[in-house]
Amino acid sequence: MMQNEAEPPATGSRAWQRRQRVAHILASAERIFAEAGFGGASMSALAAAAGLPKANLHYYFGTKEALYTALLDSILDLWLSATDSIRPESDPAEALTAYVRAKMAWSRTRPYASKVFANEVLHGAPYLGSYLAGELRALVREKSRVLEGWIAEGRMEPVDPPHLFFAIWAMTQTYADFEAQIRAVLDRPELTAQDHARGSDMVLRLVLKGCGLRFGAAEGLGE
Amino acid sequence: MMQNEAEPPATGSRAWQRRQRVAHILASAERIFAEAGFGGASMSALAAAAGLPKANLHYYFGTKEALYTALLDSILDLWLSATDSIRPESDPAEALTAYVRAKMAWSRTRPYASKVFANEVLHGAPYLGSYLAGELRALVREKSRVLEGWIAEGRMEPVDPPHLFFAIWAMTQTYADFEAQIRAVLDRPELTAQDHARGSDMVLRLVLKGCGLRFGAAEGLGE
DNA sequence: GAGAAAGCTGACCAATCGGTCAATCTTGTT
DNA sequence: AACAAGATTGACCGATTGGTCAGCTTTCTC
Incomplete structure (x- = not known):
């Protein structure tokens, strides 16, 4: 059979x-x-x-x-799965918050995967190039149209959607990829849950306020 | 002699x-x-x-x-030189704008240098570690105090200064380090001056509005 | 339980690695 | 012009690289 x-x-x-x-x-x-x-x-x-x-x-x-390419393939699935929250009928603030949260969680739980991906792109994406120009580009196009819809409906300020994605990717992944730098500056042997929470807050603040959305900072960070 | x-x-x-x-x-x-x-x-x-x-x-x-370490040393000087605009008596919006602009310019003019630096940090900063924990940490401490001063004077909203720096570094350097990804998504053989201008605008928007400062978008991006 | 297929691995290979060195050439000094 | 110091490089080195393969063991099939 x-x-x-x-x-x-x-x-x-x-x-x-x-x-x-x-x-x-x-x-x-x-x-x-x-x-x-x-x-x-x-x-x-x-x-x-x-x-x-x-x-x-x-x-x-x-x-x-x-x-190496088998490893990259296994990492790619993770990379795309977080955009599900961005749909036309979603609330912009909620959708973006969920997206940022998912990306930050990925940096925290799978730092090595993030670094392998970063390393590949950093060196010109020799193995990932066709995927980036294919699936990822299509995904960004699709989600950009959702954002443009929200903008047209006056539900968020006019921003350039692809560049917003670039900014979100950069800010969230930096907590995995450049963890050594962040650790050094913050003087930590390891990044704590609080460090990640503060980073998450900062990213959400910049993204939401940048899009003209309300940033509640409803998180209890303590002190 | x-x-x-x-x-x-x-x-x-x-x-x-x-x-x-x-x-x-x-x-x-x-x-x-x-x-x-x-x-x-x-x-x-x-x-x-x-x-x-x-x-x-x-x-x-x-x-x-x-x-390799000689090359890293030569790159480090570039990395620090951009923070000069952040001084207590500066206007927050102007100072942050100048800083972001300087970082974006660095990504555009010295992409290879940025990538070498990124690669080093990505792999745990084995050669740069002591520098990060020394000079860079001191620099961030100093500039963070400036931001805290502005916050205390009510000149900007309360944000976590180190994490703001992490966000700025990430967003600006992504246009050099992850250029392959951005090129693929935007479907460009090379990033254009307009791409960089739009990226610069996005970063400024997120940073300034995130800090509760006015974002003029005085740039003529055309169209 | 016999034969086939899949799984496994120590020993080995040519190619390339970072690095060395003796010999030669160039330059500055006197 | 003579000498010393610095600059240059082809030839070479042992070590390590990614990769191969013959031969063995285990597991599945009938």
Whole structure:
């Protein structure tokens, strides 16, 4: 029988075990690629991180490049999933708040994934280029039209939607990608939940007030 | 006679020629490191970019690491020079506008430098760490006090100054560091002056309105 | 339980890595 | 002109790189 690709294979089956191992390799590779970049990450370092012999990684992925692109693919899904709240019938302030919150949460919970993505784009997106020009561009077009609709209805001030997205991406991801700089300036061994909360507040303040929306700052940050 | 280190040596002199060559190597290395990262940049690629034999780079810098840190040092000065406009007696809106403009100009004119810096921080700032925790932290402390002064005088709304800086850095540098992504979304072979102007406007809008300051948008963006 | 298929890995490979060095050339000093 | 110091570089080095493969074990199928 043909196994439907969309359906997860039965627990314990061969295909299931393969997916488990592939997922485990990708998970450990995320950290190595994030810390060393593509060029700086060696197959032996990737193998050591996964706790497997180097030849085993080659068995599953063939080449270092294939392993890297497989990792990028697995990260891409996360990147797009946060825009769901931006729909024509949504309240602008609520939708943007949810979007910023989702992006900030992603920086907090998946910092290595964010760094791998950032590293790829930073170096000219050699592997991600076609995706950026395809799916991402289409997504931004779609969501920009939603914002333009809100603007036409007088529900928010006229802003350039794509550049608003660029600003939101930059501000939210900086808490993952440039975490070393933020930690150094704030003099922290690690960013605390409060640091993230303050960052989140700042981003929301700038975005909402910048769009002429009410910024409640309803968060209890304490003191 | 002792040559004063602060004074530039006479044109054509041996020391002058040395500085010229060092500067030329650093200038060409900037692009290689920006595009490939530290690990991905090879000495032979750096040598090819400089149009010199590999052994010549080793003669001037000793190791790849020394060449890289020399480049980082040369970039750091640029990074700090833009905050001059933020002084207690300045007008908040004017000071922040000048700061954002300076940062945006830096992204436009020195994208490779920005990318090298970003890459370093992205990978945990192994070479820049002590500088970030030293000079940069001190600078942010100093400028944060200026902002707190403005806030106390009621000249701007109460915002968390360090996080405001993080937001400004992120938004302005994204036009250099994540240029590949922005280009892809905007469907441009290269970012135009208008793209940068629109980005600059967006950043100013978010920063000024976020701080409760007037955003004039006095720019003639055409159309 | 026999054969096939998939999983696994130690040993090995050519290529490239960062770096060294002796030999040569150029320049400044006297 | 003679010498010293600095500048230059082709040839080379051991180490590490990404990648291969033969041979073994495990698991599935019938």
